[in-house]
Amino acid sequence: MATPTQHHKRRRLSPALHDVADELLFLILDRVAADDPRALKSFALASRACHAAEARHRRLLRAFRADLLPAALARYPTVPRLDLSLCPRVTDASLAALSTAPSVSAVDLSRSRGFGAAGLTALVAACPNLTDLDLSNGLDFTDAGAAEVAKARRLQRLSLSRCKQLTDMGLGCIAVGCPDLRELSLKWCIGVTHMGLDLLALKCKKLKILDLSYTMIVKNCFPAIMKLQNLEVLILVGCNGIDDDALDSLDQECSKSLQVLDMSNSYNVTHVGVLSVVNAMPNLLELNLSYCCPVTPSMSSSFKMIHKLQTLKLDGCQFMPDGLKSIGKSCVSLRELSLSKCSGVTDTYLSFAVSRLKNLLKLDITCCRKITDVSLAAITSSCPSLISLRMESCSLVSSEGMHLIGKHCSHLEELDLTDNDLDDECLKALSGCRKLSSLKIGICLRISDEGLNHISKSCSDLREIDLYRSGGISDVGVTHIAQGCPMLESINLSYCTKITDRSLRSLSKCIKLNTLEIRGCPMVSSAGLSEIATGCRLLSKLDIKKCFEINDLGMIFLSQFSHSLRQVLTLSSVNVIIAIPCFTIVLITY
C-alpha cells in the first residue's frame, strides 16, 4: 500500500504532465527509451498520468501469452501493432476473447500455430481497422481461413508465406475481399495457379509488392502479373516453372511500373529469357539474377536497355569472357553490384567494369578468388564514394592492396575483410574510414591489439566488429575497442583464445551491446559473464558454446539481469538454463 505522502506526491506531479503536449512527451520518451529501455517502465510507474502517457506512447505490443491479450489491449487501448510472434500457440479461443480494438492495425501471427478459421474470424471482427496481417508459416492455414481474412476489407499488407494449403479458392476470396491490398507474399503457396493470380490481378489493382517465390507458377501466370499496373516489386525466387519460353511470352515493355525483380535461383532461365525480361521491364531499378545462368556479353550488354538500373546482383553466376566487361559498358548508372561467389571474375574484366561504374556505392566481391591488387587499385581509384565493400576470401589481394582501401575510400561504412591477408599496418590505414560502422576482420591472423587500437581511436561509430578466430588479439585490443566504440552493438570474439574476463568486463561498459559471441574462449568464466549480464542489459543473443569455464553461476546472472535475452547458444555442461524469463529462446546445443 502506498503511503499518503507518496500518493500526494504523485497527485502533485500529474497536472504538470498534462500540460505537456503528447507529441513533445513522446519525443522525450523516445529519447529516454533509446538510452535505457527500462526507463519507460519506471516512468509508467511514477503516476497514473505517466502510466496513461506511457500507454499512449507505446506502438507495439509483443505478447508472451496470447490468452491475456484482452487484458493487454485494455491496458494499451491505442497501440497500433500487435506482435504475437513470441506466442508459439495461439488458440481460437484466445483470439475469440478479443474485444473490439479499433486501434490495432497490424497483427503478426507469423510464428504462431493452433488457430483456425474461427480464430481469424474473431480477429478480423475485433480489429476493424486491420491493414497489416502476417500469417506466414501457417501450415494449418486453409482456404476457409483465407475466406475469413478476406473480410478484413482494409487490408493492405498480407503475408501468407508457407501457407501451403492455400489454393486458388482462398486466394480468390482474398482478392475479392481485400481490394486495397498493396503487398502480398505468397511464398511457398504451392497450391496457387494462374486462375487465382488472374483474379488477384483483376481485383487488387493497387498491388505494389508481390512475392511468388518457390511457387509453381508457369507461363500462363505472366499475363495476370503483367496486368498489375502498379506493381513495383516482383519476387520470383526459385520458380523453376519459369523458363525462357515463359519469359518469351512477355510483351515489349509490358510492365512499366516494375522496379525490382528478383529471379534468383530460377534455374531454367538463360540469357534468352533475361533478354525478354529486359525488354519487358524497361524501368527496373534492381535486378537480381543470382544463381541463374552464365553471364554472356550479349546478356550483360542487354542491360543497357534498363537505363535506370541501380542494383545488379549476379551472385554465384558464371561469367563468360567479356561478360563483366559489357556490364561496365552498359550499366553506367549502377550503384550496387554484387558478384559474390562468381567464377570468371578476373582482374582485367573487373578493373574495366569498375572504371566505368563511377557511381558505385556498394560492391560485393566475396570469394572472387582470382582478383589481385590490380583490381583493388582500380576499385579504390575509380569508386571513391564506396560505402560498402565486401571482399571476404579474396586471398590473392595483398596487404598493399588493403592499404589502398584506407587511403581512398574514406566514406566506407561497411567493410568485410574476413579471411584476407590483413595486418596492423592495414588497420592503421583503415583508420581513415571514420564512418565505419561494421568491420569484419575475422580469420586475419596477423592483426594484433595495436591494429585494434588504431581502429578504436578513429572509428567511434563502430557498431559491429567481427574478430572471429583472430588469434593475435588479446584483452588489450578488446578493451581498446570497448572504450573507443561506445556504440558497439555486436562483437564476435569466437575462438580468440587469449581473451579473458577482462575483455568482458570492459565490454560491459558498452550498454548497447546486444550480440556477444565468445564461442571457444576457454579463459572466459562465469565472473566475466556476470559483468556482461549486469552491464549490457539489452543483450539478446549470446554464444557461449565451448566456454568450459562458464558454469551455472553465470547462467543465473543471465537469468536475473538479461531480460532481453532471446537466444543463448551454450553447452550441455551448463545445467541451469530454465531460469531465464519465459520469452527467452534457449537453444541447447550439444
Added chain:
Amino acid sequence: MEGGLRRISETSFKALPSMSCNSTRNNDPDQQGGRFNSMDQSCFSRPDQSFPAFSPLFGVQSSSLYLPDEKIGNQFEPNSSLNNPAVDWDPQTMLTNLSFLEQKIKQVKDIVQSMSSRESQVAGGCSEVQAKQQLVTADLTCIIIQLISTAGSLLPSMKNPLLSSNPAVRHLSNTLGSPMGFGFSCNQQPSTNNEATIPEITKTPDYEELMNSLNTTTPDESDEPMKCQNPCGGEGSEPIPMEDHDVKESDDGGEGENLPPGSYVVLQLDKEEILAPHTHFCLICGKGFKRDANLRMHMRGHGDEYKTPAALAKPSKDSSSEPAPVTRYSCPYVGCKRNKEHKKFQPLKTILCVKNHYKRSHCDKSYTCSRCNTKKFSVIADLKTHEKHCGRDKWLCSCGTTFSRKDKLFGHVALFQGHTPALPMDDVKVTGALDQPQDSEAMNAVGSIGYNFPGSSSDDIPNLDMKMADDARYFSSLSFDPCFGGLDDFTRPGFDISENPFSFMPS
C-alpha cells in the same frame, strides 16, 4: 401339354436336319432328344450344304445352350448315320430341296386339316390345339428357311435369309417352354462348338468361295444370334415378315460394298435384343444370366456333369481359326448417326457401346437422381456416376451459383463485382462446430479472470500494482526488439536487485 410341346419342338428341329441331309423325316418320338442333338451335330459337320451358314448359326446356339459333351455324345450315337458327305452345288440339290419343300407343305396341310376336323369334334382339347398350332408354325418356319436358302444359294448374299431363320427357331423353342432355353450370346467369341466347325467349313471350296465373295462369313457365324430378329411376342406369333429380311439383306450387302475392303464388318442388333436383361439362359430351369460365366457357375447346381473342367472352361478361341475381321455395330434406330444408313455413319465399337448408346439416345430416362431430383438417366451406371458427384465438389460462388469447373467459377467471379469464391458449406460447418464450444469456454475463462485495468474505473495504487505486474510479466514494455519483463514467478536465489520495479512498492 408337356408331351405335345416336346413333340413339336422335336419336329420343328428335325425339319432342319432332314432338309439339310435330304432325308425323310424321322418322326419317331422315342428319339426326340437324340434327334434334336443330332440335328445340331449334323449341322456342324455339314456346313457345305445348300445353306452353309446355317450350321455355324446353330453352333453358336448350342454353345449357349450349354450341353455337356458327354450327353451330346451319348445321344448323338444313334443318329450318326444321318450325317451325309458334302454335296456340291448343283441343280440336283436344288431339286431335292424343292421336293422336300413340297413334302413339308403337304405335311403342314395334313396337320391343319386334322386340326380343323378335330375342332368340330373335341372342343375341350385346348392344349392339343395349341400344340398343333405351334407345330404348324414350326413347320412353316422350316419351309420358309428352306425356301429362302434354296433361293439364296443362287445369289451371292445368300446368308442373310438364314440369319433371320434363327430367331424364329429360337422363338419357337421359347414358346414351347422346353428346358433347353436358347441363349443368344452377345459376346463376340465364337463358342468351342462353333470353332470346331470352322475348319471343316473352310475345307469346302464352295464355302471358301462364298467367304471370299462376301467377306463377312466368319463374323456372321458368331454374330448371327445377335442379328436375328426376335419377335418375342406371345405364343404362336408369326415368324418375321419377309420384307424385313429383305431390307436387312440389302442393308448388309450395301454396307459391305461401300466399305473399304477388309476394314470392318457392320452388325446391327435388334432393339429387343439390346434391351434384353439376360442373354444367357439355363437349359434346365430357364434362369437368365447376363454373362456366360455366370451361367456356367449356375449350371453346377444342376448336377455333377456340369462340374467337369471341360464344362466349366471358358469357351476360348481356337488359335487355328482364322482371325475374325474387325467388327463394328450399328444402332437399329433409323436416322441415328450410329445407324448404318446414316450418311455420316459412325459405327459403335462393342456390344456394350451399342447397349449404352441405344439406352442413352433412344430410350426414356427412367432413373432419377435421388439427391437433386432433376437429373435423369437411362443407364444406371450414369446415374451412379452422377450421384457420386451430385451436390459435391462443386465450385461455388457466393451468389449461390455452382460450377462444375474451377476456371468457370473464376471466370464468373472475375465478371461480377462483389462475387467471391465460396467454400463448400459442409467444410465450414464442421470447423465452426468444432470451434464454437471452445470459444465460449475461453470467453468464460477470460471473463472469470477478471482483471481490473486502469482507465476503466479505480484509481488506487494496489490495483495499479497488480496491473503492472501483469503487464511486466506478459508482454514486453518496449516497442522494439530487446524486450524484457519482470519475473516475479521465479524464485530469486540470494541477490535481489534494487532495480526491481516492485521492490519499492509497499506490500
